[in-house]
């Protein structure tokens with residue numbers, strides 16, 4: 001099939017492109033390289049350097065005629081969304097509308113794209129399920145929550161099917177250190193450079209860390225579920241504290257390092273844990289990569305790239 005991946009030069013998008021090409025699909029990547037990297041793009045993919053807000057997007061898609069679109073391109077940084085809500089809205093909502101209109105105009109069968117755990121905000125009823133009403137605490141979380149409603153209305157009003165994944169904290173090789181799931185890539189960067197690491201708060205805050213291959217597997221499964229529409233968490237339903245993360249790194253890293261505990265950041269969520277029930281029931285899938293294995297592979301990647 002012909003498949004378009006926006007953000008295919010980024011962390012998650014580039015792994016997804018690799019998997020699609022391995023499955024024999026023809027892939028067109030659209031990316032403006034703002035945070036992505038040209039070298040991450042599989043050499044068998046067509047690469048178009050373009051902004052998702054570009055008026056020519058529909059014409060570009062019409063040339064390629066994708067049956068499916070994976071829309072991974074986004075402004076992904078929570079602090080950036082607080083500094084510049086207009087930019088976050090411009091890329092994540094006006095950019096989304098441009099992508100959705102392009103999908104409609106070329107008759108795409110389905111759009112598959114991420115939302116985020118950020119839509120839940122600081123709810124304390126865990127695990128977080130897709131039916132819970134989110135109270136995002138950042139503009140990034142708000143544009144992701146609004147994304148879900150745009151998808152629903154484009155489906156209801158214009159017949160464009162969608163699957164929207166609420167990714168938990170994704171980690172793995174090629175991750176940048178600016179995005180929302182970046183604590184593992186930040187630790188890896190610093191540790192491979194023999195630097196100490198810092199934790200905000202007491203380190204007992206927990207996150208649901210999901211390895212990038214499991215996220216790609218969810219996207220690939222979605223491709224083979226033509227009738228499935230809606231919002232689905234992609235997670236492990238396991239909470240890992242930052243102190244536990246440090247303990248794992250102590251086993252992996254071949255030198256001593258120190259951890260500095262700094263004042264907790266205002267607005268940081270204490271615990272994030274996403275239910276996997278719908279992922280298991282609807283996609284027939286659960287995350288398979290254990291934290292120790294995923295961390296080892298990720299650290300080796302950062303270590304070898306220096």
Ligand SMILES: NC(=O)c1ccc[n+]([C@@H]2O[C@H](COP(=O)([O-])OP(=O)(O)OC[C@H]3O[C@@H](n4cnc5c(N)ncnc54)[C@H](O)[C@@H]3O)[C@@H](O)[C@H]2O)c1
Nearest residue numbers: 007009010011012032034035036051052073074167170181
């Ligand atoms: N990494 C996580 O833990 C996580 C968690 C939840 C949701 N997500 C979502 O997953 C998606 C992929 O995130 P990622 O971590 O791979 O980030 P990333 O920054 O590595 O990838 C984003 C890609 O989009 C491109 N891009 C950004 N703005 C663009 C624009 N205006 N036009 C064209 N291309 C543009 C960037 O160059 C980059 O290649 C995003 O939608 C993000 O919000 C990520």
